[in-house]
Amino acid sequence: MTVDPWAIPAGMVGSDDLVRIGTGAAGDDLLGCPSFLSVKIRPRIRSRRRSWTPAAQLETFPLQPVMAALDRVEHGQLSADAALAEIGQRGTPLHPGLIKFARHAVCSYLSIGSKENGLKPVPDWWVVRKTSARIWELYAWGRRYQTADGRHREFRFMRFGEAVSNPDDRTKVAIAAYVTAFGVPAAWPESWREPFGLREAPTVDHARVVEVSLADGAADVLFDGTPADAEAYYAEHGRKRIASIAAGGPARPGSSCAECKQLTSCGTLPRIPGVLALPTTRAPIRTVSMSDLRYHRTCPAQAHLRSLHLPRAYEYGAEAELGHAVHAWLENAHRDGTACDPAAMPTGDSGWSAGRWRVDGDAARVGARMLRRHLDVCALHLSDAATQVRVEPRLAVHDTAAQAIVLAKPDMIYMDDGGWVWRELKTTQKEGWFHDDLLDEFPQLALAVSFLAEGVLGGDPATARVELEVLRPDGAEIDVIDPTDPERLTKARAVLRRLTQPWRADETFGARPSKNCRWCPVSRWCPSFPGSDIPDEKDGGA
Numbered sequence: 001m002t003v004d005p006w007a008i009p010a011g012m013v014g015s016d017d018l019v020r021i022g023t024g025a026a027g028d029d030l031l032g033c034p035s036f037l038s039v040k041i042r043p044r045i046r047s048r049r050r051s052w053t054p055a056a057q058l059e060t061f062p063l064q065p066v067m068a069a070l071d072r073v074e075h076g077q078l079s080a081d082a083a084l085a086e087i088g089q090r091g092t093p094l095h096p097g098l099i100k101f102a103r104h105a106v107c108s109y110l111s112i113g114s115k116e117n118g119l120k121p122v123p124d125w126w127v128v129r130k131t132s133a134r135i136w137e138l139y140a141w142g143r144r145y146q147t148a149d150g151r152h153r154e155f156r157f158m159r160f161g162e163a164v165s166n167p168d169d170r171t172k173v174a175i176a177a178y179v180t181a182f183g184v185p186a187a188w189p190e191s192w193r194e195p196f197g198l199r200e201a202p203t204v205d206h207a208r209v210v211e212v213s214l215a216d217g218a219a220d221v222l223f224d225g226t227p228a229d230a231e232a233y234y235a236e237h238g239r240k241r242i243a244s245i246a247a248g249g250p251a252r253p254g255s256s257c258a259e260c261k262q263l264t265s266c267g268t269l270p271r272i273p274g275v276l277a278l279p280t281t282r283a284p285i286r287t288v289s290m291s292d293l294r295y296h297r298t299c300p301a302q303a304h305l306r307s308l309h310l311p312r313a314y315e316y317g318a319e320a321e322l323g324h325a326v327h328a329w330l331e332n333a334h335r336d337g338t339a340c341d342p343a344a345m346p347t348g349d350s351g352w353s354a355g356r357w358r359v360d361g362d363a364a365r366v367g368a369r370m371l372r373r374h375l376d377v378c379a380l381h382l383s384d385a386a387t388q389v390r391v392e393p394r395l396a397v398h399d400t401a402a403q404a405i406v407l408a409k410p411d412m413i414y415m416d417d418g419g420w421v422w423r424e425l426k427t428t429q430k431e432g433w434f435h436d437d438l439l440d441e442f443p444q445l446a447l448a449v450s451f452l453a454e455g456v457l458g459g460d461p462a463t464a465r466v467e468l469e470v471l472r473p474d475g476a477e478i479d480v481i482d483p484t485d486p487e488r489l490t491k492a493r494a495v496l497r498r499l500t501q502p503w504r505a506d507e508t509f510g511a512r513p514s515k516n517c518r519w520c521p522v523s524r525w526c527p528s529f530p531g532s533d534i535p536d537e538k539d540g541g542a
């Protein structure tokens with residue numbers, strides 16, 4: 001393993017003589033932050049300025065209780081029933097929904113067994129170590145099995161739900177195959193800054209990598225071969241990506257920031273108190289988006305179970321699918337910063353697709369008419385003053401008062417006359433809105449106002465504006481909100497505070513059953529789910 005020279009980022013200290021790469025690092029989003037990853041894999045690099053924030057009260061890593069229970073069964077000789085009963089009784093408190101999921105996941109996992117293949121669970125980790133100027137360690141996070149003579153090994157990933165094809169997965173599989181074929185048994189280090197404690201092991205003849213669905217216990221074989229095959233697979237799919245992770249790259253603010261060692265020193269992540277309109281608080285650092293806040297308003301338990309990324313039921317009705325299809329078509333059309341091409345628009349005479357969305361029949365016709373109406377208000381058709389166009393950019397800011405990494409993904413931003421324009425798009429077939437004030441109707445506009453008023457994007461605040469583009473089958477309109485208007489800013493902050501205050505104060509994320517449970521995509525894990533036929537009068541007013 002060789003990499004380009006890596007420099008310790010400003011604000012960090014320590015030694016980079018230990019580099020430890022697990023399958024988790026390889027699986028991190030390719031759109032994530034390269035600088036974050038390059039520091040994460042160096043356990044002896046730490047922040048010069050230690051920050052202290054309280055820990056979250058509830059467990060935030062949903063596989064932790066699953067792994068702990070499986071360890072108790074496979075290595076602790078506890079019965080499955082006893083291990084299931086123990087979930088939620090020890091360690092960091094678990095949300096009741098996570099307890100339900102973890103019990104389901106443990107049962108699903110154990111259903112595939114291992115004894116019939118002549119395999120026994122292995123408590124040790126498998127670690128490949130190479131020592132040059134630095135110690136390099138590769139390991140895979142999952143479960144391990146081998147035959148009695150140790151010559152046939154199997155590594156198992158755990159998958160939350162359905163299989164998803166992701167090019168990153170090949171790097172994960174490559175690491176897993178490599179450490180399964182060549183890894184030395186090792187105890188988990190007492191301190192993360194210390195190397196794994198390696199033991200002796202016989203040579204391996206055969207390695208398998210399997211992925212087990214925690215939803216239903218289905219198992220897929222991802223790799224099956226000899227050590228030579230594993231070496232070749234690793235050379236093709238692992239080595240280059242690992243070198244790139246180790247080499248690092250630019251800081252790219254986003255969902256990694258909350259767990260980043262560079263949080264207090266990063267020069268790229270904007271730090272602005274007050275974006276969420278909250279007073280200074282001492283609280284666990286959290287990541288939040290406007291969707292999270294809306295889910296929390298509907299039901300705190302739903303918001304929490306979504307944030308844990310537990311498997312979800314399909315949640316989109318026909319209207320939402322149509323809206324997503326129109327959004328996706330325009331996103332693709334504007335992606336390179338140019339105006340959309342009317343000739344390329346769907347006619348609606350037949351079904352059409354955009355991104356992962358497809359519409360047919362009436363929906364295809366209505367969607368095509370909405371797209372046609374967009375031409376009347378397209379920022380890139382109407383003005384050649386729009387520059388620095390970015391479609392669906394991932395924005396992040398550290399609100400140091402609320403202790404939150406705030407994420408936002410506007411439909412489009414562009415620069416006009418020195419100020420940023422933040423455009424959101426809504427599709428509707430209704431004549432009007434439920435609320436009189438657009439900021440009440442669409443709280444994401446309130447967040448946009450706050451971002452621009454606080455100068456998160458830079459530019460000239462005097463010429464910044466928020467635009468709401470509304471597309472109907474028979475017309476289109478643009479509503480403009482001026483973030484420098486004191487009345488609009490006060491209103492935006494009030495709208496935000498109504499959402500952010502209860503969310504920030506919440507540490508337990510209790511269930512709030514209501515008619516919304518009918519459409520809740522995580523109701524399967526919710527012990528408070530009253531059933532889909534809950535009558536309207538039980539609506540808790542969420």
Ligand code: SF4
Nearest residue numbers: 033036253257260266
């Ligand atoms: S704070 Fe965020 S942007 Fe900065 S290095 Fe860390 S993850 Fe990247």
Ligand code: SF4
Nearest residue numbers: 299302517520523526
């Ligand atoms: S089923 Fe109802 S109470 Fe349970 S998480 Fe979903 S919305 Fe909340």
